[in-house]
Amino acid sequence: MSIVFAADAAPASAPGNPWLNIGIFALFVAITMVIVFRASRNNKTASDYYAAGRSFTGGQNGAAIAGDYLSAASFLGIVGAIAITGYDGFMYSIGFLVAWLVALLLVAELLRNTGKFTMADVLSFRLKQTPVRVAAAITTLVVCFFYLLAQMAGAGGLVSLLLGIGDTLGQSLVITVVGALMILYVLIGGMKGTTWVQIIKAVLLIAGAAVMTVWVLAMHGFDFSALLEKAAVVAENPAILDPGLKYGVSDISKVDFISLGLALVLGTAALPHVLMRFYTVPTAKEARKSVVWAIWLIGIFYVFTLVLGYGAAALVGPAVIAAAPGGANSAAPLLANALGGPLLLGLISAIAFATILAVVAGLTITAAASFAHDIYASVVKKGKPAAGAEVKVARRTVVVIGVIAIIGGIGANGQNVAFLVALAFAVAASANLPTIVYSLYWKRFTTKGALWSMYGGLASAIILIAFSPVVSGSETSMLKTDAIDFAWFPLSNPGIVSIPLAFFLGWLGTVLDKGTEDPAKEAEMEVRALTGIGAEGAAQH
Amino acid sequence: MGNDAPGAATTPDVDYRAVQQSDRFQQLKKRHRGFVFPVLVACLAWYFAYVLLAMFAHDFMSTPVFGHVNVAMLLGIAQIITTFAVTTWYVSFANRRLDPIAGEIRESVAAGSATTPEEVNR
Numbered sequence: 200m201s202i203v204f205a206a207d208a209a210p211a212s213a214p215g216n217p218w219l220n221i222g223i224f225a226l227f228v229a230i231t232m233v234i235v236f237r238a239s240r241n242n243k244t245a246s247d248y249y250a251a252g253r254s255f256t257g258g259q260n261g262a263a264i265a266g267d268y269l270s271a272a273s274f275l276g277i278v279g280a281i282a283i284t285g286y287d288g289f290m291y292s293i294g295f296l297v298a299w300l301v302a303l304l305l306v307a308e309l310l311r312n313t314g315k316f317t318m319a320d321v322l323s324f325r326l327k328q329t330p331v332r333v334a335a336a337i338t339t340l341v342v343c344f345f346y347l348l349a350q351m352a353g354a355g356g357l358v359s360l361l362l363g364i365g366d367t368l369g370q371s372l373v374i375t376v377v378g379a380l381m382i383l384y385v386l387i388g389g390m391k392g393t394t395w396v397q398i399i400k401a402v403l404l405i406a407g408a409a410v411m412t413v414w415v416l417a418m419h420g421f422d423f424s425a426l427l428e429k430a431a432v433v434a435e436n437p438a439i440l441d442p443g444l445k446y447g448v449s450d451i452s453k454v455d456f457i458s459l460g461l462a463l464v465l466g467t468a469a470l471p472h473v474l475m476r477f478y479t480v481p482t483a484k485e486a487r488k489s490v491v492w493a494i495w496l497i498g499i500f501y502v503f504t505l506v507l508g509y510g511a512a513a514l515v516g517p518a519v520i521a522a523a524p525g526g527a528n529s530a531a532p533l534l535a536n537a538l539g540g541p542l543l544l545g546l547i548s549a550i551a552f553a554t555i556l557a558v559v560a561g562l563t564i565t566a567a568a569s570f571a572h573d574i575y576a577s578v579v580k581k582g583k584p585a586a587g588a589e590v591k592v593a594r595r596t597v598v599v600i601g602v603i604a605i606i607g608g609i610g611a612n613g614q615n616v617a618f619l620v621a622l623a624f625a626v627a628a629s630a631n632l633p634t635i636v637y638s639l640y641w642k643r644f645t646t647k648g649a650l651w652s653m654y655g656g657l658a659s660a661i662i663l664i665a666f667s668p669v670v671s672g673s674e675t676s677m678l679k680t681d682a683i684d685f686a687w688f689p690l691s692n693p694g695i696v697s698i699p700l701a702f703f704l705g706w707l708g709t710v711l712d713k714g715t716e717d718p719a720k721e722a723e724m725e726v727r728a729l730t731g732i733g734a735e736g737a738a739q740h
Numbered sequence: 741m742g743n744d745a746p747g748a749a750t751t752p753d754v755d756y757r758a759v760q761q762s763d764r765f766q767q768l769k770k771r772h773r774g775f776v777f778p779v780l781v782a783c784l785a786w787y788f789a790y791v792l793l794a795m796f797a798h799d800f801m802s803t804p805v806f807g808h809v810n811v812a813m814l815l816g817i818a819q820i821i822t823t824f825a826v827t828t829w830y831v832s833f834a835n836r837r838l839d840p841i842a843g844e845i846r847e848s849v850a851a852g853s854a855t856t857p858e859e860v861n862r
Contacts, residue, residue: 286812290794293819297787300826304776308834424807431808441802442794442812453795460791464784487834494827498820505816640773723756729768730842732754732849 223549235392251391257485261492266397271353279527281508285439292501294463302468309728311486325720336573338630343566349619351608356525378605415510430512462694466624469631472565567596629656629697648709656701663693
């Protein structure tokens with residue numbers, strides 16, 4: 200029982216040894232930096248920088264997708280959510296996983312066949328280039344920004360736990376360091392370096408979670424039911440095993456969960472940084488393979504989170520987790536501490552930290568590619584930028600986005616990570632998914648429909664979030680006071696309103712559009728999407 | 741390649757409209773949509789049935805099945821298993837029923853056009 204006592208004693212200050220944690224983390228940064236340097240030697244063209252020369256295999260890219268997707272939200276957020284809110288936390292996992300079927304069945308291969316670097320390539324293929332491209336670039340940047348906020352907020356929480364840095368200034372400093380490291384990775388490594396960091400991190404994360412899962416189960420005689428029983432006893436609440444602990448309290452909260460579920464399941468196939476990963480493989484068949492790999496890795500990982508979440512509830516206790524610095528986000532590190540002491544805590548935390556770093560790097564390169572390729576090269580320079588200028592602009596954009604992410608991250612510090620990511624999913628599903636689906640599957644779809652859907656979906660999602668309980672009206676909102684209350688929209692996730700609205704606007708805009716699009720382009724897109732004719736293959740070096 | 745022009749680097753010598761109207765292509769399109777649409781609708785229906793049960797059928801979901809493992813846990817695991825199963829099913833379908841036709845169309849286009857894009861044959 201000494202393990203439980205150790206956990207009980209730990210939470211008041213930073214558990215483990217801060218210097219050990221920093222040491223393990225520094226080792227990870229050093230190793231990945233070397234790999235990024237080696238991987239980046241062939242970065243010459245835009246295709247190299249954004250799409251890693253399309254040289255990755257399906258398996259490698261699948262691991263990188265899993266790495267991108269299993270962000271701090273999945274690891275820290277879901278384990279924490281299960282430990283504290285029980286079964287409702289697990290429902291995040293299910294939504295995040297089932298969502299991949301939309302990506303696999305509807306989007307991945309067709310997108311790989313028609314695009315080059317960015318989501319906008321596909322959306323503007325048969326519609327009017329400039330307005331559609333600009334709209335797609337804007338939605339890409341906004342989604343990446345929301346996702347970045349979540350990751351940076353996770354970094355702040357994790358650091359406060361690990362290094363015992365409780366004050367805002369110290370945490371802000373660490374967020375700045377994370378941001379600076381991320382800028383360095385992306386500047387040097389481009390997509391290839393970023394992808395290798397993702398692969399390494401995915402392997403470490405899944406292996407780490409597997410070890411902890413087996414450990415937790417072994418402590419309970421490999422009897423999952425016994426683990427659940429202990430979790431319910433320690434939590435002093437048997438309802439932790441049933442759905443509804445968090446979202447079942449009222450009709451509004453139930454609708455809120457349905458809204459969340461909709462955003463989760465439809466958001467994945469519209470996340471720009473996930474879509475961009477499909478371009479790093481040479482063929483559509485490899486894109487398919489990478490999604491299959493990703494689904495298996497992600498699915499198995501989410502089974503682990505179920506055990507880890509209830510393990511944290513049983514071995515650490517929800518009350519202890521909630522009171523710890525970093526709150527719910529600290530459940531996984533605290534569980535590591537309860538299992539293997541400071542060394543395992545240091546290892547798991549370094550992995551979680553690496554997760555944040557890698558995901559932030561992936562988001563940054565997506566946003567930079569979108570700006571440099573869609574806005575600078577295609578719109579400003581009319582598709583004819585000077586040689587090398589596009590990559591130069593992309594690199595500068597990386598620095599700008601890095602700085603914005605640092606500032607935003609300091610602002611979002613302390614917010615629940617899984618929840619912030621869910622907002623990014625809602626914005627992606629509203630602003631991007633209808634246009635992606637329509638332009639791949641609806642012949643008649645026009646530019647007006649695309650613009651109405653993208654801007655309408657984006658605006659409605661953002662406006663509803665701004666007037667939701669997330670931003671104002673309570674102590675736990677972003678404004679952190681109940682004195683200011685302009686939350687007239689009752690749900691915390693806008694998906695149930697903004698996603699159908701965006702689909703409707705796409706239809707309405709198209710029906711009302713007097714003009715028609717070029718039928719030759721439509722034919723070309725459909726043929727290329729399904730057969731892969733003319734798709735850009737691997738770069739030759 | 742270097743800095744590329746936006747979006748579609750067109751291969752102008754391919755008559756895409758003729759390909760689009762060909763029987764083979766229509767067959768490919770029909771097979772693809774005939775699989776992905778119904779399967780996806782079924783998967784989403786199954787997912788939302790699960791979400792609605794979790795929110796509105798609390799007693800049913802909390803029924804213990806063995807030990808402390810309740811219906812909700814089993815249905816959650818079932819969601820994961822069906823996701824794996826559908827993934828495997830789609831891959832086998834695409835390998836058997838879609839890829840051969842797509843390859844056939846690519847080859848006939850490559851044979852019929854003046855310049856063969858080198859990516860096509862890989």
